[in-house]
Amino acid sequence: DAGVIQSPRHEVTEMGQEVTLRCKPISGHDYLFWYRQTMMRGLELLIYFNNNVPIDDSGMPEDRFSAKMPNASFSTLKIQPSEPRDSAVYFCASSLTVYEETQYFGPGTRLLVL
Amino acid sequence: QKEVEQDPGPLSVPEGAIVSLNCTYSNSAFQYFMWYRQYSRKGPELLMYTYSSGNKEDGRFTAQVDKSSKYISLFIRDSQPSDSATYLCAIRDDKIIFGKGTRLHILP
Numbered sequence: 681d682a683g684v685i686q687s688p689r690h691e692v693t694e695m696g697q698e699v700t701l702r703c704k705p706i707s708g709h710d711y712l713f714w715y716r717q718t719m720m721r722g723l724e725l726l727i728y729f730n731n732n733v734p735i736d737d738s739g740m741p742e743d744r745f746s747a748k749m750p751n752a753s754f755s756t757l758k759i760q761p762s763e764p765r766d767s768a769v770y771f772c773a774s775s776l777t778v779y780e781e782t783q784y785f786g787p788g789t790r791l792l793v794l
Numbered sequence: 795q796k797e798v799e800q801d802p803g804p805l806s807v808p809e810g811a812i813v814s815l816n817c818t819y820s821n822s823a824f825q826y827f828m829w830y831r832q833y834s835r836k837g838p839e840l841l842m843y844t845y846s847s848g849n850k851e852d853g854r855f856t857a858q859v860d861k862s863s864k865y866i867s868l869f870i871r872d873s874q875p876s877d878s879a880t881y882l883c884a885i886r887d888d889k890i891i892f893g894k895g896t897r898l899h900i901l902p
Contacts, residue, residue, distance in 0.1 A: 783840070788836075
Protein backbone atom coordinates (compact mmCIF):
# COMPACT_ATOMS: atom_id res chain seq x y z
CA ASP A 681 0.00 0.00 0.00
CA ALA A 682 1.24 3.50 -0.80
CA GLY A 683 0.23 4.85 2.58
CA VAL A 684 -1.85 7.95 3.16
CA ILE A 685 -1.65 10.29 0.18
CA GLN A 686 -2.12 14.04 0.47
CA SER A 687 -2.19 16.74 -2.15
CA PRO A 688 -0.96 19.30 -2.76
CA ARG A 689 2.26 19.01 -0.76
CA HIS A 690 2.70 22.78 -0.74
CA GLU A 691 0.19 25.55 -1.21
CA VAL A 692 0.80 29.29 -1.26
CA THR A 693 -2.25 31.48 -1.56
CA GLU A 694 -3.44 34.96 -0.81
CA MET A 695 -5.72 35.93 2.00
CA GLY A 696 -9.35 35.53 1.06
CA GLN A 697 -8.81 32.73 -1.42
CA GLU A 698 -10.38 29.29 -1.11
CA VAL A 699 -8.02 26.44 -0.27
CA THR A 700 -8.83 22.76 -0.76
CA LEU A 701 -6.65 20.04 0.71
CA ARG A 702 -7.07 16.43 -0.37
CA CYS A 703 -6.47 13.09 1.26
CA LYS A 704 -6.61 9.44 0.26
CA PRO A 705 -6.51 7.13 3.29
CA ILE A 706 -5.06 3.65 3.42
CA SER A 707 -7.44 1.18 1.85
CA GLY A 708 -9.52 -0.64 4.45
CA HIS A 709 -9.07 1.93 7.18
CA ASP A 710 -12.42 3.01 8.60
CA TYR A 711 -11.20 6.16 10.34
CA LEU A 712 -9.81 9.32 8.83
CA PHE A 713 -8.41 12.24 10.78
CA TRP A 714 -7.45 15.79 9.84
CA TYR A 715 -4.81 17.52 11.96
CA ARG A 716 -3.17 20.92 11.89
CA GLN A 717 0.39 21.44 13.17
CA THR A 718 1.98 24.75 14.15
CA MET A 719 4.93 25.60 16.35
CA MET A 720 2.71 27.45 18.79
CA ARG A 721 -0.09 24.93 19.18
CA GLY A 722 1.51 21.64 18.17
CA LEU A 723 -0.55 18.93 16.50
CA GLU A 724 -4.28 19.59 16.84
CA LEU A 725 -7.10 17.31 15.79
CA LEU A 726 -9.57 19.18 13.62
CA ILE A 727 -12.11 16.50 12.70
CA TYR A 728 -12.40 12.77 12.25
CA PHE A 729 -14.63 10.49 10.22
CA ASN A 730 -15.81 6.93 10.72
CA ASN A 731 -17.02 5.15 7.59
CA ASN A 732 -17.25 8.52 5.80
CA VAL A 733 -19.41 10.08 8.54
CA PRO A 734 -18.04 13.01 10.57
CA ILE A 735 -17.91 11.97 14.23
CA ASP A 736 -16.17 14.80 16.04
CA ASP A 737 -15.60 18.21 14.51
CA SER A 738 -15.05 20.05 17.79
CA GLY A 739 -11.52 20.94 16.73
CA MET A 740 -12.55 22.80 13.60
CA PRO A 741 -11.54 26.36 14.44
CA GLU A 742 -14.44 28.21 12.82
CA ASP A 743 -17.02 28.16 10.08
CA ARG A 744 -14.42 28.97 7.47
CA PHE A 745 -13.25 25.37 7.77
CA SER A 746 -15.22 22.47 6.35
CA ALA A 747 -14.42 18.84 5.67
CA LYS A 748 -16.10 16.16 3.62
CA MET A 749 -15.60 12.50 2.93
CA PRO A 750 -17.76 11.56 -0.07
CA ASN A 751 -16.42 8.00 -0.17
CA ALA A 752 -14.05 5.66 1.63
CA SER A 753 -11.04 6.66 -0.44
CA PHE A 754 -11.23 10.44 -0.51
CA SER A 755 -11.58 13.37 1.85
CA THR A 756 -11.22 17.13 1.50
CA LEU A 757 -10.54 19.92 3.95
CA LYS A 758 -11.62 23.32 2.68
CA ILE A 759 -10.81 26.76 4.03
CA GLN A 760 -12.92 29.61 2.68
CA PRO A 761 -11.90 32.39 2.96
CA SER A 762 -8.33 31.71 4.00
CA GLU A 763 -6.46 33.95 6.45
CA PRO A 764 -2.75 34.29 7.28
CA ARG A 765 -3.30 32.62 10.67
CA ASP A 766 -4.35 29.47 8.82
CA SER A 767 -0.75 28.98 7.72
CA ALA A 768 0.32 25.59 9.07
CA VAL A 769 1.04 22.01 8.05
CA TYR A 770 -2.14 20.02 7.62
CA PHE A 771 -1.93 16.27 8.09
CA CYS A 772 -4.37 13.58 7.19
CA ALA A 773 -4.16 10.26 9.04
CA SER A 774 -6.09 7.01 8.93
CA SER A 775 -6.49 4.00 11.19
CA LEU A 776 -8.39 0.74 11.37
CA THR A 777 -10.26 1.79 14.50
CA VAL A 778 -10.44 4.93 16.63
CA TYR A 779 -9.14 2.94 19.56
CA GLU A 780 -6.00 1.91 17.76
CA GLU A 781 -2.78 3.49 18.90
CA THR A 782 -1.35 3.51 15.42
CA GLN A 783 -2.55 6.28 13.21
CA TYR A 784 -0.85 6.39 9.83
CA PHE A 785 -0.05 9.92 8.80
CA GLY A 786 0.34 11.33 5.34
CA PRO A 787 3.26 13.59 4.41
CA GLY A 788 1.25 16.73 5.09
CA THR A 789 0.30 19.84 3.13
CA ARG A 790 2.35 22.91 3.96
CA LEU A 791 -0.01 25.90 3.62
CA LEU A 792 1.13 29.50 3.51
CA VAL A 793 -1.50 32.21 3.35
CA LEU A 794 -0.08 35.61 2.45
CA GLN B 795 -3.76 23.15 32.09
CA LYS B 796 -3.24 21.36 28.80
CA GLU B 797 -3.86 17.65 28.85
CA VAL B 798 -0.33 16.79 27.73
CA GLU B 799 2.68 18.99 28.40
CA GLN B 800 6.05 18.54 26.73
CA ASP B 801 9.22 20.60 26.69
CA PRO B 802 9.76 21.72 23.07
CA GLY B 803 13.55 21.69 23.28
CA PRO B 804 15.64 21.66 21.21
CA LEU B 805 17.70 19.05 22.98
CA SER B 806 21.20 18.43 21.62
CA VAL B 807 23.26 15.47 22.78
CA PRO B 808 26.42 13.78 21.47
CA GLU B 809 26.18 10.52 19.58
CA GLY B 810 26.19 7.52 21.88
CA ALA B 811 24.61 9.34 24.82
CA ILE B 812 21.46 8.25 26.61
CA VAL B 813 18.53 10.52 25.81
CA SER B 814 15.63 11.13 28.16
CA LEU B 815 12.44 12.70 26.81
CA ASN B 816 9.55 13.48 29.13
CA CYS B 817 5.92 14.52 29.27
CA THR B 818 3.38 15.20 31.97
CA TYR B 819 -0.34 14.69 31.65
CA SER B 820 -3.31 15.99 33.56
CA ASN B 821 -5.90 13.21 33.80
CA SER B 822 -5.08 10.24 36.00
CA ALA B 823 -7.69 8.18 34.15
CA PHE B 824 -5.59 7.99 30.99
CA GLN B 825 -4.44 4.46 30.31
CA TYR B 826 -2.82 4.43 26.87
CA PHE B 827 0.38 6.29 26.23
CA MET B 828 2.29 6.63 22.99
CA TRP B 829 5.43 8.07 21.53
CA TYR B 830 5.46 9.22 17.92
CA ARG B 831 8.57 10.22 15.99
CA GLN B 832 8.45 12.89 13.31
CA TYR B 833 11.31 13.49 10.92
CA SER B 834 11.65 16.89 9.31
CA ARG B 835 8.97 17.53 6.69
CA LYS B 836 7.34 14.15 7.31
CA GLY B 837 4.24 12.99 9.13
CA PRO B 838 4.49 11.49 12.63
CA GLU B 839 4.88 7.73 12.94
CA LEU B 840 4.19 5.55 15.95
CA LEU B 841 7.34 4.57 17.77
CA MET B 842 6.03 2.85 20.90
CA TYR B 843 2.94 2.56 23.03
CA THR B 844 2.33 1.37 26.56
CA TYR B 845 -0.74 0.53 28.56
CA SER B 846 -1.04 1.66 32.17
CA SER B 847 2.13 1.80 34.24
CA GLY B 848 5.54 0.26 33.84
CA ASN B 849 8.20 -0.06 31.21
CA LYS B 850 8.25 -1.28 27.64
CA GLU B 851 11.45 -1.89 25.74
CA ASP B 852 12.06 -2.12 22.00
CA GLY B 853 15.66 -2.26 20.96
CA ARG B 854 17.39 0.94 22.00
CA PHE B 855 14.09 2.53 23.05
CA THR B 856 12.37 2.27 26.43
CA ALA B 857 9.01 3.83 27.26
CA GLN B 858 8.15 4.35 30.90
CA VAL B 859 4.92 5.43 32.55
CA ASP B 860 4.64 6.61 36.14
CA LYS B 861 0.93 7.00 36.82
CA SER B 862 1.44 8.16 40.39
CA SER B 863 3.18 11.30 39.18
CA LYS B 864 1.45 11.42 35.76
CA TYR B 865 4.78 11.35 34.01
CA ILE B 866 5.79 9.52 30.85
CA SER B 867 9.31 9.10 29.53
CA LEU B 868 11.14 7.82 26.50
CA PHE B 869 14.75 6.73 26.82
CA ILE B 870 17.03 6.23 23.85
CA ARG B 871 20.24 4.30 24.46
CA ASP B 872 23.32 4.60 22.26
CA SER B 873 21.75 7.51 20.42
CA GLN B 874 22.50 7.83 16.70
CA PRO B 875 22.37 10.81 14.33
CA SER B 876 19.45 9.06 12.64
CA ASP B 877 17.49 9.51 15.87
CA SER B 878 17.43 13.26 15.23
CA ALA B 879 13.75 14.10 14.96
CA THR B 880 10.85 15.56 16.89
CA TYR B 881 9.36 13.18 19.44
CA LEU B 882 5.71 13.63 20.35
CA CYS B 883 4.16 12.02 23.38
CA ALA B 884 0.48 11.23 23.15
CA ILE B 885 -2.33 9.86 25.25
CA ARG B 886 -5.50 8.19 24.09
CA ASP B 887 -8.75 9.29 25.60
CA ASP B 888 -11.69 9.06 23.20
CA LYS B 889 -9.18 10.33 20.66
CA ILE B 890 -5.41 10.77 20.57
CA ILE B 891 -4.10 13.94 22.18
CA PHE B 892 -0.55 14.92 21.30
CA GLY B 893 2.06 16.92 23.13
CA LYS B 894 3.76 19.68 21.18
CA GLY B 895 6.86 17.57 20.62
CA THR B 896 10.53 17.81 21.65
CA ARG B 897 13.10 18.47 18.94
CA LEU B 898 16.11 16.21 19.39
CA HIS B 899 19.49 16.66 17.71
CA ILE B 900 22.11 13.93 17.97
CA LEU B 901 25.52 15.42 17.24
CA PRO B 902 27.94 13.12 15.39
